[in-house]
Amino acid sequence: MTNSDANIAERASRKAQRKTTPVYLRTVWAIVWKDLAAELRSRELISSMLVFAILVIFIFNFALELDARARFNVTSGVLWVTFAFAGTLGLNRSMAMEKDRGCLDGLLLAPVDRSAIFLGKALSNLFFMLIVEAIVLPVYSLLYNINLLHPGLIAVVLLGSVGYVTVGTLLSSMAVQTRTRDVLLPILLFPIVLPLFIAAVKVSAGFLQGLDMSEIWPWLNLIIVFDLIFSAVAIMVFDYVVEE
Amino acid sequence: MIEVRRLTKRFGLKTVLKDLDFHVQAGEFVALLGPNGAGKTTFLRILASLSRPAMGEIRIAGFRLPQQATAIRHILGVVSHQPLLYGDLTAEENLHFYGKMYGIDLPEKRIREVLDLVGLSLRSRDLVRTFSRGMQQRLAIGRAVLHDPEVMLLDEPHTGLDQDASIMLDGVLREVAARGRTVVMTSHDLARAADLASRFDVISRGKIVASAGRAEMSAERLPVFYREAISETGGRAAASPDHSIHRVQV
Numbered sequence: 372m373t374n375s376d377a378n379i380a381e382r383a384s385r386k387a388q389r390k391t392t393p394v395y396l397r398t399v400w401a402i403v404w405k406d407l408a409a410e411l412r413s414r415e416l417i418s419s420m421l422v423f424a425i426l427v428i429f430i431f432n433f434a435l436e437l438d439a440r441a442r443f444n445v446t447s448g449v450l451w452v453t454f455a456f457a458g459t460l461g462l463n464r465s466m467a468m469e470k471d472r473g474c475l476d477g478l479l480l481a482p483v484d485r486s487a488i489f490l491g492k493a494l495s496n497l498f499f500m501l502i503v504e505a506i507v508l509p510v511y512s513l514l515y516n517i518n519l520l521h522p523g524l525i526a527v528v529l530l531g532s533v534g535y536v537t538v539g540t541l542l543s544s545m546a547v548q549t550r551t552r553d554v555l556l557p558i559l560l561f562p563i564v565l566p567l568f569i570a571a572v573k574v575s576a577g578f579l580q581g582l583d584m585s586e587i588w589p590w591l592n593l594i595i596v597f598d599l600i601f602s603a604v605a606i607m608v609f610d611y612v613v614e615e
Numbered sequence: 616m617i618e619v620r621r622l623t624k625r626f627g628l629k630t631v632l633k634d635l636d637f638h639v640q641a642g643e644f645v646a647l648l649g650p651n652g653a654g655k656t657t658f659l660r661i662l663a664s665l666s667r668p669a670m671g672e673i674r675i676a677g678f679r680l681p682q683q684a685t686a687i688r689h690i691l692g693v694v695s696h697q698p699l700l701y702g703d704l705t706a707e708e709n710l711h712f713y714g715k716m717y718g719i720d721l722p723e724k725r726i727r728e729v730l731d732l733v734g735l736s737l738r739s740r741d742l743v744r745t746f747s748r749g750m751q752q753r754l755a756i757g758r759a760v761l762h763d764p765e766v767m768l769l770d771e772p773h774t775g776l777d778q779d780a781s782i783m784l785d786g787v788l789r790e791v792a793a794r795g796r797t798v799v800m801t802s803h804d805l806a807r808a809a810d811l812a813s814r815f816d817v818i819s820r821g822k823i824v825a826s827a828g829r830a831e832m833s834a835e836r837l838p839v840f841y842r843e844a845i846s847e848t849g850g851r852a853a854a855s856p857d858h859s860i861h862r863v864q865v
């Protein structure tokens with residue numbers, strides 16, 4: 372190494388050593404801020420997710436002419452199908468925005484831990500998904516005449532969304548690099564999140580039907596374990612997924 | 616500053632770079648010339664830590680790739696074919712975002728300097744999607760120099776630029792070079808490369824096949840040197856009668 376290289380390496384090391392937790396969190400926040408600011412201007416992502424989600428529950432409403440008891444039985448399934456399909460639209464769009472002008476490369480060129488990039492993207496995707504869910508739940512309540520403002524149901528919607536968005540963000544960053552990204556994401560995503568959806572439907576139905584917590588806990592545990600395992604895996608493998 | 620030994624990169628069965636050796640001293644301005652498909656962009660993407668090599672050793676400022684990629688990214692500025700900018704953010708917001716990503720202290724002051732440098736101060740609050748291709752490329756250059764990098768990697772940076780923007784870019788690159796920064800630039804524009812670079816390397820079929828220093832290379836001589844290097848790629852390159860021009864045996 373030449374003297375010049377050594378000086379430059381020392382300067383780079385000093386900069387790199389500043390990579391402490393506040394810098395990590397600042398990076399995550401910078402990405403979330405950027406996604407929110409861009410979405411506030413374009414409104415492409417939330418509007419497409421929302422219109423799609425409301426159309427789906429309208430279609431179910433007219434397709435299934437249900438009595439009061441049947442409504443309780445199908446609600447959790449209809450809700451999670453709606454969230455899954457609307458979420459796929461959002462995940463695809465969110466990563467396509469990064470890819471279209473090469474912005475994903477811009478993020479990857481930054482001297483930050485790439486897991487911070489993943490966390491930032493996942494958090495903004497989660498935020499968009501929760502906004503859509505917060506609008507869909509009251510609309511569904513009105514259409515189906517069911518009170519969905521149950522704390523347990525809201526908690527499971529939150530936990531289920533975390534797992535779905537975590538896996539979805541990872542797979543969309545993989546799918547976006549292919550020509551068939553729109554088709555590929557649901558094909559990759561749905562088989563992996565199937566256990567999460569089954570558990571989420573069971574827990575949601577349990578809360579709506581007023582089942583005992585002892586019957587709900589095993590499914591709730593499955594959601595929590597899914598969230599933890601896939602969050603850890605996604606953070607670990609994101610670097611390898613995005614690099615050529 | 617940059618040392619590359621026996622670099623190989625494959626995409627599936629296709630070998631894009633094969634046993635490529637490349638060395639750059641600190642402060643050199645290297646123009647990497649070559650036909651389409653020669654491997655220029657792939658090579659720069661590997662140096663930028665966006666792509667993993669199949670084999671080979673890479674060191675930049677003493678740091679090893681890919682093991683110490685984060686440290687290397689602190690000292691790299693990259694301009695690619697695409698602007699790497701968000702269309703729904705303003706010019707200022709884009710630079711502010713990248714400033715945060717690079718952990719720049721006092722970003723507002725630095726952002727003003729950079730916008731002045733690339734001549735976009737008057738459009739700083741306009742959305743990037745309303746910019747022409749040339750203006751986006753100018754801002755992309757601003758993004759690349761925002762953190763005052765030690766090494767600049769430029770992949771055909773003049774593509775899509777009008778005359779004024781090209782002159783502006785040349786000015787920025789001269790300023791960067793004058794400050795002792797190391798620059799590696801791919802280009803198809805031999806005249807521009809002859810004007811800017813201190814060394815000319817020709818890459819063909821995934822290897823550096825010829826290299827010449829600026830002192831020995833006039834703007835008139837460069838096209839001849841380039842054509843000879845490319846035409847000899849399939850066979851064994853003869854020693855140049857001009858000893859300052861090094862032919863690499865392929």
